Amino acid sequence: MIVNLLLLFLALSTNANDEGYCDLKTKTCDNDFFKEKFILYDVNPPEGFNLRRDVYMRFAIMFAEAKKNKNEWKLVLPPWYKLYHWKSERKNYPIYWSKFFNVDSLKSFAPVVELHDIFTKTETNILNIDHLYVLQNFPDPFENGEFKDKWEIGGDCDYDGEFWGYSNITVTEIVCVKFQGRISNLWDLVAMHPSDKFIMFAHGEIPLHDYYGSKTFWDCRKSMKFNKDLIKTAKQFIADHLNCKEEKCASYISVHWRRQDFARLRRNDVPSVQGTVKQIDGFIKKHSPNTKNVFVASDGQNSELTQLESQLTSIGYKVHFFIPTPSQLNDFKDGGIAIIDQIICSHAAYFIGTYESTFTFRIQEEREILGFDSSTTFNRLCPDSGKCEKPSKWRVVS
Numbered sequence: 567m568i569v570n571l572l573l574l575f576l577a578l579s580t581n582a583n584d585e586g587y588c589d590l591k592t593k594t595c596d597n598d599f600f601k602e603k604f605i606l607y608d609v610n611p612p613e614g615f616n617l618r619r620d621v622y623m624r625f626a627i628m629f630a631e632a633k634k635n636k637n638e639w640k641l642v643l644p645p646w647y648k649l650y651h652w653k654s655e656r657k658n659y660p661i662y663w664s665k666f667f668n669v670d671s672l673k674s675f676a677p678v679v680e681l682h683d684i685f686t687k688t689e690t691n692i693l694n695i696d697h698l699y700v701l702q703n704f705p706d707p708f709e710n711g712e713f714k715d716k717w718e719i720g721g722d723c724d725y726d727g728e729f730w731g732y733s734n735i736t737v738t739e740i741v742c743v744k745f746q747g748r749i750s751n752l753w754d755l756v757a758m759h760p761s762d763k764f765i766m767f768a769h770g771e772i773p774l775h776d777y778y779g780s781k782t783f784w785d786c787r788k789s790m791k792f793n794k795d796l797i798k799t800a801k802q803f804i805a806d807h808l809n810c811k812e813e814k815c816a817s818y819i820s821v822h823w824r825r826q827d828f829a830r831l832r833r834n835d836v837p838s839v840q841g842t843v844k845q846i847d848g849f850i851k852k853h854s855p856n857t858k859n860v861f862v863a864s865d866g867q868n869s870e871l872t873q874l875e876s877q878l879t880s881i882g883y884k885v886h887f888f889i890p891t892p893s894q895l896n897d898f899k900d901g902g903i904a905i906i907d908q909i910i911c912s913h914a915a916y917f918i919g920t921y922e923s924t925f926t927f928r929i930q931e932e933r934e935i936l937g938f939d940s941s942t943t944f945n946r947l948c949p950d951s952g953k954c955e956k957p958s959k960w961r962v963v964s
């Protein structure tokens with residue numbers, strides 16, 4: 567009923583004619599908007615920033631490939647909303663992609679658009695999604711021992727997101743879809759309703775890359791340039807505190823020391839404070855004995871960071887953290903501060919990461935793009951005892 571009323575409201579307040587999308591109030595028409603079709607997606611609410619960056623790549627590549635065949639759909643960048651780790655940002659949601667990324671650069675790779683650009687085009691300010699496909703995993707992904715690409719409509723489902731906090735996004739029909747395999751198969755679902763203008767996929771993390779690590783993958787990754795203010799701030803920090811003005815610095819090593827949920831739940835993968843100090847010292851003595859500057863990126867608590875700093879200082883190292891001023895935090899947000907940490911890690915002579923952290927993966931990719939030798943990049947902190955598998959190396963393909 568509400569949906570019907572909204573549709574009626576839409577029909578009364580706007581008039582899309584052959585010339586395009588027309589707004590009765592301002593008497594302006596936008597031909598392109600009338601023709602354009604948009605796909606939105608959302609990700610499982612608890613997922614973090616860095617997995618979401620990979621999910622974006624899956625969609626961006628799907629759209630970039632389809633554009634080569636004159637596909638007219640555009641991808642709407644889902645705003646950043648209520649991310650679990652972003653504790654200081656509860657009041658400022660939603661955050662648009664331009665806060666963290668260079669959207670023109672994203673557009674150079676794939677046909678993407680920010681959600682606010684769509685709201686500014688719909689004068690009624692209501693965005694009605696024709697079909698919201700809620701993706702779900704198959705209960706048994708390995709039927710008869712084999713993982714196959716497949717999808718199937720049916721079953722029960724719920725949209726567990728919040729449309730990024732917008733109350734003016736409405737849906738005509740929700741469709742439950744069990745899905746597994748390559749993301750390009752989503753086009754089969756899109757093709758079911760050719761007259762749709764707005765489609766959305768919930769649980770966009772379920773479809774997989776068509777080709778992980780391909781040249782197109784890296785072209786997409788390279789287009790994910792950061793917002794220029796974040797780059798400027800990171801580079802200024804490197805120049806002021808780490809004595810380097812080059813892209814590839816020789817003057818410091820960097821460490822991503824993932825704590826919080828990792829330190830609690832993945833004790834077999836991450837070391838104690840003392841173990842971390844011992845490993846950093848051992849690494850530097852082996853690979854870069856003249857280095858004194860250690861940059862540490864971490865989500866650790868102040869007490870842990872102070873311990874780490876004092877123990878490293880006591881054996882002769884100078885420890886650096888990027889500590890934002892209140893105005894930097896307010897301006898860049900937790901996500902921007904995390905990116906600044908990643909940029910500073912990316913330019914170091916050597917990087918030591920946390921095993922299987924997507925935050926670490928994104929730094930490794932950045933260093934591959936910058937052209938560092940992979941031996942300086944794919945290093946990890948080991949647990950205090952027990953086995954320590956080598957990190958996988960994902961080398962850039964040009």
Ligand SMILES: Nc1nc2c(ncn2[C@@H]2O[C@H](COP(=O)(O)OP(=O)(O)OP(=O)(O)O)[C@@H](O)[C@H]2O)c(=O)[nH]1
Nearest residue numbers: 614615616617651863864865903904907923924925
């Ligand atoms: N500023 C800063 N934030 C960090 C750091 N490490 C983790 N975080 C925060 O914690 C979040 C990490 O979550 P994810 O992006 O999910 O990455 P992850 O948890 O390491 O990896 P997965 O859970 O395996 O995907 C980041 O988005 C940051 O908000 C760090 O070194 N510096």
Ligand SMILES: [Mg+2]
Nearest residue numbers: 613614615924
């Ligand atoms: Mg995470």
